[in-house]
Amino acid sequence: MSADAAPALAARLAEVVEVTEAHLADADRDAVFPVEALAALRRTRLLGLLVPVAHGGLGGSVRDLVRAAEILGRADMSVAMIFAMHCQQSAALVRHADERLAKAVLPRVAAGEVYLASVTTESGKGGRLTTAEAQLTDADGLLEIDRFAPVVTGGAHADGFLITMRAAGEATAHDVSLVYADRGRLTVQASGDWQPMGMRASHSAPLRLTGRVPAHHVVGEPGQFHEIAANVFGPLAHLGWSAAWLGTAAGALSRVLRLVRGPAGRARFDITSELLLTRLSRARQRLDAVHALLQQAVSVVESGEDLSRAPRQLLLNSLKITASEQCLAAVDELVEAVGLRDGYLKDSPTRLELAVRDLRSAALNYHNDRLHLADGRLALRDQGVTFA
Known part of the structure; x- marks a missing residue:
């Protein structure tokens, strides 16, 4: 822009x-x-x-x-x-x-x-992108969809869906197609409630989607979703998620600083306290580190180079893992800094309690353990330890 x-x-x-x-x-x-x-x-x-x-x-x-x-x-x-x-x-x-x-x-x-809502989760595989069990089938010249997903963010309110499914015909679980479906072409059935600890407004409840779409609604080549995952879905997920997490933690730090420096806060907080200053410093340091890594990852994605290469995949995965851990750690540091009244109670203007609940989901949103396993394999392919 x-x-x-x-x-x-x-x-x-x-x-x-x-x-x-x-x-x-x-x-x-x-x-x-x-x-x-x-x-x-x-x-x-x-x-x-x-x-x-x-x-x-x-x-x-x-x-x-x-x-x-x-x-x-x-x-x-x-x-x-x-x-x-x-x-x-x-x-x-x-x-x-x-x-x-x-x-x-x-x-x-x-x-x-x-x-648009994303339908990539599937029972038994979680959010793993590059495999699928439910299969597209040919039906009178159309592609038939019958898909259950345990987590669909905002799916009940979506106007269109991008759905991962096993490609039509003779296909393995790794031959995944991405298919677009307008809501008007689908029967959308909610099949569960959404009562999480945090991220409560995301309303990521389970859905079953059934319907038929034209063959040209397959996005990209049939069975070749792994290319979209490597160059669009994965990178933009890690960039967008990390930015959202960074914003949440930065907003929390900003509200804490306004409280501490405001008239009410001056009566309760000693801004010369070495412990308070150290905790504020650590929180800010964590966020600056995430911000720097995020900007580096943005530059790599903007370069237009092949993002499936090991050093670039490692950078993007490192961004997701680091942001999910450090943003939560920064907010936890702030809870310690301002204490029970201003850091733990729901009615605090700092909203730290909400930030902790929301950010606890970050490591689980495509689980960090899964990314570490992938990064271990990628690291073995990059014996020269090349940086993106």
């Missing part, structure tokens, strides 16, 4: 943040999807951030996505994650959709008419 467009982006984000803040407490308490924030994302056309101008979108960059996710994360991590995951889906359509599909769907995304 050009420098001239940056103020307009900031104004759009400010509008969404204002709406998000107004409904934050209710969405978290009741574990309901932030419909007002989604309406604001539609109204401001931020759902079309990554859609090219030629399709009516804002023509934003990966860097714009990261900045937007961080700003939204300062208000509500659930909204930031919902937005980042939608942008991941729209980027896949922009880069890999059939021309007919792109012309039919991308202008609607740009106009705010289509919020």
Whole structure:
């Protein structure tokens, strides 16, 4: 996005943040999807951030996505994650959709008419992207979908779905296709409740999706989803998620600093305390480290080079693991710094209690243990220890 467009982006984000803040407490308490924030994302056309101008979108960059996710994360991590995951889906359509599909769907995304949900989880495999059990089948010239997913963020409110399935015909579990389906072509059945510790407004409840779509709704080559996973889904997930987590922790630190330096805080906190200063320093250090790693990863993704190469995969995985751990650790440090009243209670203006609950999900969102196993294998392939 050009420098001239940056103020307009900031104004759009400010509008969404204002709406998000107004409904934050209710969405978290009741574990309901932030419909007002989604309406604001539609109204401001931020759902079309990554859609090219030629399709009516804002023509934003990966860097714009990261900045937007961080700003939204300062208000509500659930909204930031919902937005980042939608942008991941729209980027896949922009880069890999059939021309007919792109012309039919991308202008609607740009106009705010289509919020996209990701359907990649499957019973028995979790969120592993590159395998699938449920298979597409040919039915009267259409592709038939019958898919259960235990976790679908915002799926009950989505207008379109990108679904991973085993390719049609003779295919193994590793021959995965990504297929787009409009909600109008599907029967969408909710099959469970959503009552998590944190990320309550993400409303990532289980869904069963059944229906039929034309063959050209396969995104990319049939059975070749691994290419999209390596160059779009994985990188943008790790960038968007990490930015949302960083924003959540940065927002928490900002609120703590405002409390400590404000009139009420001055009566309770000794800002010359070495213990307080050290804890604030450690929290800030953790966030600066995540920010630096995030910016390096953005530069690598923006370079246009093959992201499937081991050093680049290691960097992106390291970003996800580091951000998930260090952002939570920074907020935990802040809880220790301000104590029970201001750090642990629900009604504290610091909102640290909410940040801890939300950020605890970060390591589980495509589990860090799984990424460490992948990184161990990748490290064996890079005997020269080459940095991206």
